[in-house]
Every structure is written in C-alpha cells, then in structure tokens.
Amino acid sequence: MQCRxxxxxxxxxxxxxxxxxxxxxxxxxxxxNGEPRGAAFASRDEAEECRAAWLAQLNAGLEGHLH
Structure with missing residues (x-):
C-alpha cells in the first residue's frame, strides 16, 4: 500500500x-492520504520536517515488510 x-x-x-x-x-x-495528521505548524519549514519524519517512518515500515 502506498501512502501519500x-x-x-x-x-x-x-x-x-x-x-x-x-x-x-x-x-x-x-x-x-488527504487526512490531517498532528497539529498545525506556524512555518512551512516545520511542516516539511514533520512530513520528512512521516516519510521516514513509513519507509522504515515498508522495509520491514520486505525483509
């Protein structure tokens, strides 16, 4: 399953x-996947950091399923 x-x-x-x-x-x-997650951020940079953390977590979960 791919998450956006x-x-x-x-x-x-x-x-x-x-x-x-x-x-x-x-x-x-x-x-x-189009649904808000977490709090609102005062800056785009903060939101992008959170997005990167979500992507890292999701990718780690995918790698765990492939091995």
Whole structure:
C-alpha cells in the first residue's frame, strides 16, 4: 500500500484559534492520504520536517515488510 504525505497551507478562519491569537493568518498542516495528521505548524519549514519524519517512518515500515 502506498501512502501519500503532503503539506497544505491553511488560511483565514481555518487557522486554529491559538495561532490566530498570535497573529498568524496562515499555517501549514501535514496530510497523510488527504487526512490531517498532528497539529498545525506556524512555518512551512516545520511542516516539511514533520512530513520528512512521516516519510521516514513509513519507509522504515515498508522495509520491514520486505525483509
């Protein structure tokens, strides 16, 4: 089974209240097969780091199934 991991931008009222209270008008979320995973990130770099961690974890799981 192949999983897709993406980063999506969230804007306006869809930004969580805590981030909006700090002045954030945009945030980023990690999507696994189109479903949000984890918290919203204040920067795209943070979201990309999380995406990389998801990919590493998924790849490690795949390698475990191949051996």
């Amino acid at each position: 991991v993406d980063v999506a931008a969230v804007i306006g009222s869809a930004v969580p209240a805590g981030l909006r209270a700090r002045g954030q008008r945009v945030c980023w979320v990690v999507l696994l």
